[in-house]
Amino acid sequence: xxxxxxxxxxxxxxxxxVAERAGVSVAxxxxxxxxxxxxxxELRRRVMKVVRDLDYVTNxxxxxxxxxxxxxxxxxxxxxxxxxxxxxxxxVEGAATLRGWLSIVGTTGxxxxxxxxxxxxxxxxGADAVxxxxxxxxxxxxxLRMARFARSLDAAGSHLVLVGRPPLEGDxxxxxxxxxxxxxxxxxASYLLSAGHRRVLVLPGPAELTTAQxxxxxxxxxxxxYGVPFDQGLVRxxxxxxxHGYAAVQAALHETPDFTxxxxxxxxxxxxxxxxxxxxxxxxxxxxxxxxxxxxxxxxQLTPQLTTVHVPYEEMxxxxxxxxADRRQGTGGGARRKSGDAEHLVLGTHVVVRDSVRPPKRQR
Amino acid sequence: xxxxxxxxxxxxxxxxxVAERAGVSVAxxxxxxxxxxxxxxELRRRVMKVVRDLDYVTNxxxxxxxxxxxxxxxxxxxxxxxxxxxxxxxxVEGAATLRGWLSIVGTTGxxxxxxxxxxxxxxxxGADAVxxxxxxxxxxxxxLRMARFARSLDAAGSHLVLVGRPPLEGDxxxxxxxxxxxxxxxxxASYLLSAGHRRVLVLPGPAELTTAQxxxxxxxxxxxxYGVPFDQGLVRxxxxxxxHGYAAVQAALHETPDFTxxxxxxxxxxxxxxxxxxxxxxxxxxxxxxxxxxxxxxxxQLTPQLTTVHVPYEEMxxxxxxxxADRRQGTGGGARRKSGDAEHLVLGTHVVVRDSVRPPKRQR
DNA sequence: GGACCCTTGGGATACGGTTCCGGCACGGAC
DNA sequence: GTCCGTGCCGGAACCGTATCCCAAGGGTCC
Numbered sequence: 001x002x003x004x005x006x007x008x009x010x011x012x013x014x015x016x017x018v019a020e021r022a023g024v025s026v027a028x029x030x031x032x033x034x035x036x037x038x039x040x041x042e043l044r045r046r047v048m049k050v051v052r053d054l055d056y057v058t059n060x061x062x063x064x065x066x067x068x069x070x071x072x073x074x075x076x077x078x079x080x081x082x083x084x085x086x087x088x089x090x091x092v093e094g095a096a097t098l099r100g101w102l103s104i105v106g107t108t109g110x111x112x113x114x115x116x117x118x119x120x121x122x123x124x125x126g127a128d129a130v131x132x133x134x135x136x137x138x139x140x141x142x143x144l145r146m147a148r149f150a151r152s153l154d155a156a157g158s159h160l161v162l163v164g165r166p167p168l169e170g171d172x173x174x175x176x177x178x179x180x181x182x183x184x185x186x187x188x189a190s191y192l193l194s195a196g197h198r199r200v201l202v203l204p205g206p207a208e209l210t211t212a213q214x215x216x217x218x219x220x221x222x223x224x225x226y227g228v229p230f231d232q233g234l235v236r237x238x239x240x241x242x243x244h245g246y247a248a249v250q251a252a253l254h255e256t257p258d259f260t261x262x263x264x265x266x267x268x269x270x271x272x273x274x275x276x277x278x279x280x281x282x283x284x285x286x287x288x289x290x291x292x293x294x295x296x297x298x299x300x301q302l303t304p305q306l307t308t309v310h311v312p313y314e315e316m317x318x319x320x321x322x323x324x325a326d327r328r329q330g331t332g333g334g335a336r337r338k339s340g341d342a343e344h345l346v347l348g349t350h351v352v353v354r355d356s357v358r359p360p361k362r363q364r
Numbered sequence: 365x366x367x368x369x370x371x372x373x374x375x376x377x378x379x380x381x382v383a384e385r386a387g388v389s390v391a392x393x394x395x396x397x398x399x400x401x402x403x404x405x406e407l408r409r410r411v412m413k414v415v416r417d418l419d420y421v422t423n424x425x426x427x428x429x430x431x432x433x434x435x436x437x438x439x440x441x442x443x444x445x446x447x448x449x450x451x452x453x454x455x456v457e458g459a460a461t462l463r464g465w466l467s468i469v470g471t472t473g474x475x476x477x478x479x480x481x482x483x484x485x486x487x488x489x490g491a492d493a494v495x496x497x498x499x500x501x502x503x504x505x506x507x508l509r510m511a512r513f514a515r516s517l518d519a520a521g522s523h524l525v526l527v528g529r530p531p532l533e534g535d536x537x538x539x540x541x542x543x544x545x546x547x548x549x550x551x552x553a554s555y556l557l558s559a560g561h562r563r564v565l566v567l568p569g570p571a572e573l574t575t576a577q578x579x580x581x582x583x584x585x586x587x588x589x590y591g592v593p594f595d596q597g598l599v600r601x602x603x604x605x606x607x608h609g610y611a612a613v614q615a616a617l618h619e620t621p622d623f624t625x626x627x628x629x630x631x632x633x634x635x636x637x638x639x640x641x642x643x644x645x646x647x648x649x650x651x652x653x654x655x656x657x658x659x660x661x662x663x664x665q666l667t668p669q670l671t672t673v674h675v676p677y678e679e680m681x682x683x684x685x686x687x688x689a690d691r692r693q694g695t696g697g698g699a700r701r702k703s704g705d706a707e708h709l710v711l712g713t714h715v716v717v718r719d720s721v722r723p724p725k726r727q728r
Numbered sequence: 729g730g731a732c733c734c735t736t737g738g739g740a741t742a743c744g745g746t747t748c749c750g751g752c753a754c755g756g757a758c
Numbered sequence: 759g760t761c762c763g764t765g766c767c768g769g770a771a772c773c774g775t776a777t778c779c780c781a782a783g784g785g786t787c788c
Contacts (some may be wrong), residue, residue, distance in 0.1 A: 012487075012520040014744060025768045030746060037747090040766065055516050060488040061425040061433075062744035065773050069425075070485075080457065081450045081661075090444050093471055097478075102485065105469045107457055114461075121434075121466065123376075124424040152419050156376040242665055271665040278667050297445075298662060301606055301635040303642050378774060389738045394776055401777090404736070426774035429743050 013054040022050040033058060034068070064126060071328070073321060074122035075105045076115065077133040083296040084313050085133045088163055091317020092131055099325055101128075108134075112145070119149050122158075129159045129324035131317075136165040137208045143169060150174040159327060161320050166210045167344045175327075175343040177320045181211050184309040184349035185218025186225075188291050189263060191307070191351055193226045196359040197261040197289065200234060201252050203245060203273065205265035207237040215265050215293060234259060238269075245272025253280055260288060260360035267292035267299045267308055270356075274302060289357040304355035311349050319345060377418040386414040397422060398432070428490060435692070437685060438486035439469045440479065441497040447632075447660040448677050449497045452527055455681020456495055463689055465492075472498075476509070483513050486522075493523045493688035495681075500529040501572045507533060514538040523691060525684050530574045531708045539691075539707040541684045545575050548673040548713035549582025550589075552655050553627060555671070555715055557590045560723040561625040561653065564598060565616050567609060567637065569629035571601040579629050579657060598623060602633075609636025617644055624652060624724035631656035631663045631672055634720075638666060649722040659716055668719035675713050683709060 019026045024043060031037040032047040050056075063069050073096050077085050093103045104125065106118040115132075122130050130153055136142055146168050150160040154173040162168070167176035185204075192200055202219055205212030216235065223230040234256055238244035245264060252259060253276070262277075264270035270292035274284055282288050285304060292299055292308035299306040323343060383390045388407060395401040396411040414420075427433050437460050441449050457467045468489065470482040479496075486494050494517055500506055510532050514524040518537035526532070531540035549568075556564055566583055569576030580599065587594040598620055602608035609628060616623060617640070626641075628634035634656035638648055646652050649668060656663055656672035663670040687707060 016744080026745080027747080027768060027770095028766085031767090034746080038765070043766085055519065057484055057488045057520075059429070059490065059744050061429045061490060062773090063488075063746075065423070065425045065429055065775090066744080066746040067773070068746060080444070080454050081447065083445065083447070086445045086450055090471070093444065093469070097471075102489075103469060105457070105467060107454070107461070120421055121424075124421045124427075125466075126423065126425060155419065156421075242661075268665070275665070275667060275669075297606075298665065301632070301639070301662065302665070303639060303667060305639075380774080390775080391738060391740095391777080392736090395737090398776075402735070407737085423774050426743090427776075429745090429773090430775045430777080431743070432776060 012059070013056045015056075015058065018047065018050050018054060018056050021054070022046050069126075070100065070102045071128045071325075072102045072104060072125065073324065074118075074125070074127040074130045075103060075133065076108055076118050076122070076130060077105060078108045078110045080105070080107055083298065084294050084311070085164075087296070087313035088133050088317040088320075091314035091319075092321050093317075094314075095318040095321035095325075099321070101321070101325070116145075119153070123153060123156055126156075127158055128328060129161055129321075131161045131163055131320050131324075132165065133163050134165070136162075136210055138210050138213065139208070146174070147172045159324050161324055163316055163320050164211065168342065172342055175320070175323050175345075177316050177323065177345050177347070179311050179316065179347045179349055181214030181349075182218035182221070184293065184311070184351075185215040185263075186222045187218075187349070187351050188293065188309050189219040189222035190225070191353075192261050192263060192289065192291060192357065193222060193228060195261075195289070195357055198228055198360075199231070199256075199259045199261075201249070201256075201259040201262045201273075202235045203248050203262065203264045203269050204235065204237060205240050205269070209240075212237070212240075212265055219263055231256075240266045240269060242268050242272030242275070245269035245274075246276045247272075249273045249276035250280075261357070262288060262290045264290065264292050267294045267296050267306060270306055270308070271298060271302060274356075285356050285358040287361065289360070291357060295352055299352075300354065302356075307354045307356045308352055309349050310352045312347050316347055319347065376423070377420045379420075379422065382411065382414050382418060382420050385418070386410050433490075434464065434466045435492045435689075436466045436468060436489065437688065438482075438489070438491040438494045439467060439497065440472055440482050440486070440494060441469060442472045442474045444469070444471055447662065448658050448675070449528075451660070451677035452497050452681040452684075455678035455683075456685050457681070458678075459682040459685035459689075463685075465685070465689070480509075483517070487517060487520055490520075491522055492692060493525055493685075495525045495527055495684050495688075496529065497527050498529070500526075500574050502574050502577065503572070510538070511536045523688050525688055527680055527684050528575065532706065536706055539684070539687050539709075541680050541687065541709050541711070543675050543680065543711045543713055545578030545713075546582035546585070548657065548675070548715075549579040549627075550586045551582075551713070551715050552657065552673050553583040553586035554589070555717075556625050556627060556653065556655060556721065557586060557592060559625075559653070559721055562592055562724075563595070563620075563623045563625075565613070565620070565623040565626045565637075566599045567612050567626065567628045567633050568599065568601060569604050569633070573604075576601070576604075576629055583627055604630045604633060606632050606636030606639070609633035609638075610640045611636075613637045613640035614644075625721070626652060626654045628654065628656050631658045631660050631670060634670055634672070635662060635666060638720075649720050651725065653721040653724070655721060663716075664718065666720075671718045671720045672716055673713050674716045676711050680711055683711065 015029050019029045032044050075089050096103045108115045150172045153160045160174040162176045168174050204216040220230050236248040262273045270290050277288050292306045295308045295310040299308045379393050383393045396408050439453050460467045472479045514536045517524045524538040526540045532538050568580040584594050600612040626637045634654050656670045659672045659674035663672045
């Protein structure tokens with residue numbers, strides 16, 4: 001006499017309950033449900049009826065323990081509410097769903113400690129891939145830390161994907177999906193320069209953030225290409241938020257009021273800058289031009305609509321998942337990939353011209 | 365001679381590998397790691413060293429199968445990139461993390477079929493709670509469908525939480541976290557009326573969406589309270605996006621151009637409306653006033669900053685998680701909760717006054 | 729000094745599936 | 759009529775961890 005729970009009432013139904021009630025073996029039920037083994041029509045019908053009656057679903061933990069299981073991708077993001085990375089997450093999630101993968105998300109809140117915790121948590125969960133979103137801080141420790149993550153995950157049969165972060169140096173088993181910050185900023189700055197602007201307030205973002213560094217470099221290169229002196233005094237670093245945009249413009253209006261355009265590191269920063277200009281009685285773009293970066297929905301909701309650099313965030317997410325899915329596919333085949341194959345994909349950006357830029361007026 | 369994998373190289377290390385290498389039993393390793401049983405310092409040190417050497421993490425699937433395991437909450441959302449619900453998700457995730465819970469998200473893309481699939485998927489995953497975000501369509505089938513979800517989850521020891529949706533009728537085991545659409549709209553409309561507006565263009569949202577219905581009701585009630593006739597001809601339904609706001613205002617400018625204010629069902633819709641007004645050469649708020657609903661970051665990034673109804677989205681997320689966590693706590697105690705206890709929490713909203721409303725000009 | 733208690737470690741079992749392997753019935757070929 | 763394949767099905771061994779139960783050892787109290 002089985003001592004296990006007799007009245008199968010508490011908790012969820014097990015495969016054994018189904019088997020018992022259908023008068024078949026556990027193995028048969030499993031086969032009917034996974035459908036990877038021939039089963040008679042009669043048996044299938046009988047089992048499926050009980051499954052419906054009991055509203056049975058298989059226990060994913062048990063299944064993945066026994067070998068089967070749904071592939072899972074973990075998305076680690078510092079802030080869900082940031083529009084740009086929400087789009088990446090959407091891309092990953094969409095592509096995952098398409099392939100029958102499951103997505104888990106965790107938010108790091110920019111806390112390196114929490115990042116570590118989460119990577120380990122995902123390792124416990126047996127995630128087949130861990131996607132890390134967001135600009136990385138340029139600490140020396142970063143490379144080591146990420147390399148360790150990459151190797152840990154690789155050893156566990158998982159894989160690290162860095163999105164919107166700089167690639168890792170050396171032979172580290174990680175995939176990087178990146179976009180060209182520098183070229184984007186170069187193109188945007190060139191656009192301003194060709195419109196006739198010479199004195200441009202540059203708000204690249206946080207000085208320690210690699211994306212901000214790239215955007216600043218691109219801008220500077222454009223000035224060089226145009227033979228226009230680049231005034232370091234017109235560069236103001238600060239966080240990627242509207243408050244910084246607002247404050248930076250206010251300060252600049254006092255200290256270096258001769259600028260005719262603002263090259264913002266982010267659409268959000270541009271929004272803040274626009275507010276500050278309006279507050280000072282300046283019109284956009286008649287008196288001052290503004291450009292953004294990212295091309296999030298906000299850009300086209302502002303008035304005037306923002307001329308900005310389009311970054312294919314959602315596409316990046318899709319690409320990220322495709323990269324790991326393909327890799328997984330490939331691994332199953334004959335030759336085992338050499339473990340340390342680092343992959344680095346760079347996606348292009350382009351300028352989206354809207355209404356926030358006009359040639360500078362003669363005088364200010 | 366153990367026939368299991370001898371070179372522990374492929375795949376992740378198991379607890380057995382650790383035990384073997386540390387020269388102790390599997391049980392001891394488990395105890396060291398879970399820390400809920402006294403262990404000698406010597407043993408702890410030896411085990412921990414091996415754990416670090418092997419970079420071992422426990423298999424979450426095995427753990428949760430064996431009874432332990434991390435509590436998990438599933439967040440089902442139709443679109444991650446929607447700012448309002450991203451904030452709810454953030455609230456849930458934050459509160460979950462605080463309690464050591466894991467969060468899984470899935471996006472439904474407004475597809476009922478996919479919603480069903482996801483709920484079952486989460487049931488498989490053994491989610492301790494499933495949080496469903498987003499306005500519900502007012503189909504007849506909705507109540508039945510959700511009731512079925514609720515009972516299925518309840519039977520499996522899980523729990524359904526509806527956020528921003530109408531509560532379920534009858535004795536259904538589900539928790540609802542809601543906010544008062546009607547009161548919010550009532551307050552907002554009253555604000556416009558007290559500023560002197562009489563002809564107000566109302567853009568509540570999709571007619572089938574319960575939130576839109578509530579917001580419309582609130583507006584109408586305010587008009588009644590002020591003794592101002594409510595003109596159904598000034599109501600235009602449509603999706604919650606900026607394009608609808610734009611199109612609706614454009615159409616209204618042709619057909620009923622005497623309105624002096626726009627009561628938008630969403631900040632996004634308000635943004636679109638604002639664009640259309642500007643495009644027609646009208647100033648905001650000098651010529652036409654605008655109000656929104658939701659108070660997402662966009663509201664304060666527009667120019668002028670949008671007067672809108674604040675909805676405590678992130679708070680709702682936190683409350684949602686707290687509700688299920690408490691319930692879980694309570695269940696462990698003596699008296700088993702009656703299974704069909706439906707809970708319904710309503711959070712308040714309030715008007716945030718910014719710069720987009722002014723008394724109407726005499727003539728138009 | 730002996731009995732008893734308390735601390736600590738190990739063996740065994742259960743969790744809910746998947747899958748390998750053996751068996752049984754049936755049918756066709758000789 | 760026997761032999762052998764073929765097609766379905768059931769029994770049982772695992773997947774990796776937690777925990778119950780028992781044994782051994784040392785300390786304490788009488």
